[in-house]
Amino acid sequence: MANSLQKQLMKAGLADEKKARKAKQQKREDVNKAKRGEIEMEDPADRARRLREEKAEADRQREAQRKAEREKKEIAAQIKQMIEQSRLERNGEVAFQFVQDKKIKKAYVTGNQQKQLERGQIAIVALGESFELVPTVVAEKIRQRDEAAVLLLNERGTETVDEDDPYKDFPIPDDLMW
Known part of the structure; x- marks a missing residue:
């Protein structure tokens, strides 16, 4: 034949x-x-089964990757929505400096906002390439979803003085600007 x-x-x-x-x-x-015995002749049924299993595994991996990307987009949308709904106006004349992407940035805030930032009552969060001021409660929710989105969040009154610190008798003044 x-x-x-x-x-x-x-x-x-x-x-x-x-x-x-x-x-x-x-x-x-x-x-x-x-x-x-150098090679095994594979039964066509076994080969078909093996190919189906490989295809199913590849499909599962692709679906898991798509799901991870979808979840990442959903989290980014949630963060953006939270920031836009609760951002504070920052049209002040006092320069407040913070670090973003290993660079020192300036935010011009009011005197009251500067004190709130220092006390940890409000925080600075990233929104795309810019930044916004939001209340601490919102910043904590954002931090739960994405740690990198919160640029500055001072802790409220958790200063502990180390007994071995040679400068423990010299507190940092509140009006110190760097």
């Missing part, structure tokens, strides 16, 4: 004698290797 198909392919010009001989030789070598 194989020879008749081979002859038909050669007559049609789709194969030549050289390719036919090479295919026969390769088939004989595979059978001989299988007999010697």
Whole structure:
């Protein structure tokens, strides 16, 4: 049967004698290797099952990746919505400095906002490439979703003095600007 198909392919010009001989030789070598135990001839049903399992695993991985990306986008949208709903106006003349992406940035705030920032009553959060002032409660909710979105959040009254600190008798003045 194989020879008749081979002859038909050669007559049609789709194969030549050289390719036919090479295919026969390769088939004989595979059978001989299988007999010697060098390679295992795989049952077509096992091969089909293995291919289905590999495809299913690849599909699961792609779906997990899509789900992670979708969750990341949802979190970013939640953060943006929280910031936009609760941001405070910052049209002051007092420069308040903080660190964003290893660079010192300035936010011009009012004197009252500066004191609130120092006491930890309001916080600075990132919104895209810019930043906004939000209440501490909102900043904590944002921090739960994305730690990197909160640029500055001072802790409220949790200053503990280390007994070994040589400067414990010299408190930092509230009006110190750097």
